[in-house]
Structures are given as C-alpha cells and as structure tokens.
Amino acid sequence: MRTVFWEDNQLKMIDQRILPGRFEVLSYKDHRSVAQAITDMVVRGAPAIGAAAGFGLALAGFESASSSTEGLLADLQTASATLKASRPTAVNLAWAVDRIMGKVSSLSGGSGATEVEADVIRNFVLEEAQRIADEDVEINKRMAEHGAKLIDDGDTLIHHCNTGALATVDWGTALGVIRTAHEQGKKIHVLVDETRPRLQGARLTAWELEQYGISYEIISDNTAGYFLKAGKVQKCFVGSDRTAANGDVANKIGTYMLALAAHDNGVPFYPVVPTSTIDLSLAHGDLIPIEERNPQEVLGLEFMGERVAPQNAKARNIAFDVTPNRLVTGIVTENGVVYPPFEVNLKKAVLGE
Numbered sequence: 001m002r003t004v005f006w007e008d009n010q011l012k013m014i015d016q017r018i019l020p021g022r023f024e025v026l027s028y029k030d031h032r033s034v035a036q037a038i039t040d041m042v043v044r045g046a047p048a049i050g051a052a053a054g055f056g057l058a059l060a061g062f063e064s065a066s067s068s069t070e071g072l073l074a075d076l077q078t079a080s081a082t083l084k085a086s087r088p089t090a091v092n093l094a095w096a097v098d099r100i101m102g103k104v105s106s107l108s109g110g111s112g113a114t115e116v117e118a119d120v121i122r123n124f125v126l127e128e129a130q131r132i133a134d135e136d137v138e139i140n141k142r143m144a145e146h147g148a149k150l151i152d153d154g155d156t157l158i159h160h161c162n163t164g165a166l167a168t169v170d171w172g173t174a175l176g177v178i179r180t181a182h183e184q185g186k187k188i189h190v191l192v193d194e195t196r197p198r199l200q201g202a203r204l205t206a207w208e209l210e211q212y213g214i215s216y217e218i219i220s221d222n223t224a225g226y227f228l229k230a231g232k233v234q235k236c237f238v239g240s241d242r243t244a245a246n247g248d249v250a251n252k253i254g255t256y257m258l259a260l261a262a263h264d265n266g267v268p269f270y271p272v273v274p275t276s277t278i279d280l281s282l283a284h285g286d287l288i289p290i291e292e293r294n295p296q297e298v299l300g301l302e303f304m305g306e307r308v309a310p311q312n313a314k315a316r317n318i319a320f321d322v323t324p325n326r327l328v329t330g331i332v333t334e335n336g337v338v339y340p341p342f343e344v345n346l347k348k349a350v351l352g353e
Helices: 031-039 046-063 069-084 091-108 115-148 174-183 200-212 221-229 255-264 342-351
Strands: 004-007 010-014 025-028 156-159 189-193 215-219 235-238 242-244 249-252 269-271 320-323 331-333 336-338
Touching: 004 046, 004 115, 010 046, 025 031, 031 046, 031 069, 046 069, 046 091, 046 115, 069 091, 069 115, 091 115, 115 174, 115 331, 115 336, 156 174, 156 221, 174 200, 174 235, 189 200, 189 221, 200 215, 215 221, 221 255, 235 249, 235 255, 249 255, 255 269, 255 320, 269 331, 331 342, 336 342
Parallel strands: 156 189, 156 235, 189 215, 235 269
Antiparallel strands: 004 010, 010 025, 242 249, 249 320, 331 336
C-alpha cells in the first residue's frame, strides 16, 4: 500500500501519528484539510508531503465552482498558497505545487474559457499529481540501487528519523537504500535513533524494519556518539527535507549532531536525496527556512505514564537543523552518488549536465 494515494475521488493517507499502535487510512475531500493534515504530520517526509500537496491541489480544482479558466486558476492559486504555507522547510511541497501550476499555466494559455476547458484543467491537475506520485516511487528505487552499492555485507548502520516508504509515496530514500541492500542478501544491522521529540525513528522506522525483516535496535539519540567512537558503526544514512546548492543538508533535528560525531570518528555520512529536494536557488544552508513547532510536542512527553517536564515549564521545539557540506561524505540521488565539490556536482546531478 502507498503512503499517499488517490481513490474514489479522494486523497487517502496512512495516519502516521498513531503508528505502530494502530494502522489507519484517512480520507480527504478538500485542500484545506490536506494542508492541516500536513501541518499536523498525518503525513510527513518531504516526498510524501509533496505528493500530498499535489493531490490537495487536485481536490482544490474539483472544489472550485468556477466554469471559467480565469476563475479556476484564481481558486488554484489561492489553494496553492494555503498548501505551501502548511510546512516551510520541506522544499518538495512547494516544488510539487509550483510544478503543477506552471504546467497548468502553459495548458490554459491565458485564453478565454468554457466549462469544458475548465474541466480539462481539473483533470490535468489530477493527472499531474498522480504523475508526481508515480515518479517518486521510481526515483526512490533508482536512488536505492545507487546507495545500496555503498553498503557492505556485515555493516552496522545508523539511521536518523524515518525515511522509508512512510516518508515517501513508496519504497523510501535512506531507508529504501537499506531495504534494497537487505533484499540483495547483505547481512546488515541498523541502529535506529529514537528521533525526539516525535520519535519517528522508534515508532516508524522500527515498524518498517520489522515489516522487512531487517535486524535493528533502537537507541536514544544521544547514544549514537558512543557507538561511532567505539567503532561499531560503518556508515550513517539520513534523509533531507531541503538541500542547498552547496550541499548543506536540512534534515530532522539531531542530524547535525550525528554528522559531527560521524565526521570526528571517520564514519561516512550519506544523505539520500531526490533531486526534487535539492534547492539550487539557495546558495547555502543558512538560507533554508527552519520550522519551529508547537512546544507541547516536547512538553507533552511522558515516561512510564508520567509527564516528564514540570507543569509550568517552557520549551523550544526546532524541527530541523542544517548539516554543513564539510561533514557530508556523499549525497545519494537518483542520478548517482554526488561527491564534493557539491557546488559543481549537485548542479550537474539536478540539471543532467
């Protein structure tokens, strides 16, 4: 089953907030509820968010009562802004919406409209959203083939956050690489960072690894340095929500600390990044917008059924950090593994030069 899919004229998504305790698929009929679902992390992971936003735009087209191209385009532009505001860091969201709107603009040609023309646009938006979803699966599998070559039989790997099928339409980015290496017959073991405060590693990555039959152990985020220094880890694989033109990588909070520890101990560090997540318009990572989420995600944590923080405590909940390119060994893309100098080679990977 795909994480994000269109069925019965609705967008359907696996509710990732309740895994692994329960498996439920939620249905969405309007773009505003899709935007809220993205904000609330019903769906998460840059590629999955991008696909969800594309389908959300399709819903907006069918919601629009306009029979003219002009009116429909205005409604789609309004919906685009709503969807793009739902989460700022993951570039795939804006990329998917802008890709669809750019093609819609070319299709409409700015001419006068009839009801048939408006319906053609509505169906075109849905077709393009489905195309984005299907392409994501194929891109993930291509990345996985390139990345799996970096993994040797017997390797122990550290993985942060969740980058599997749940973070994409299907298959996964960094976890897709690990899954492919496993299916190739390589005996591997994965140390899974909990990934606080929402515990995507302990909840989602561990759940996925169990489905695939891959050996794993959950570790607290601050344990990674111990295993790296002890020589018990051969490689680190992570995802990315946005990668700047110079190879700086924005990913789930805690990635930077993992990269520092890996670099200090000579352990290769590989982000696995579809080219849609590479933002060539940003020269470096300091320009990447960083999301700060509700402090209750930190303050609401419990240990053995009891609240951890004092009742009146305050918290900061930064959702992402930026790993500078000097800590990155190579970036796995669907077009191959990109090595420094990233300023030159990432552009080649994205533009196919």
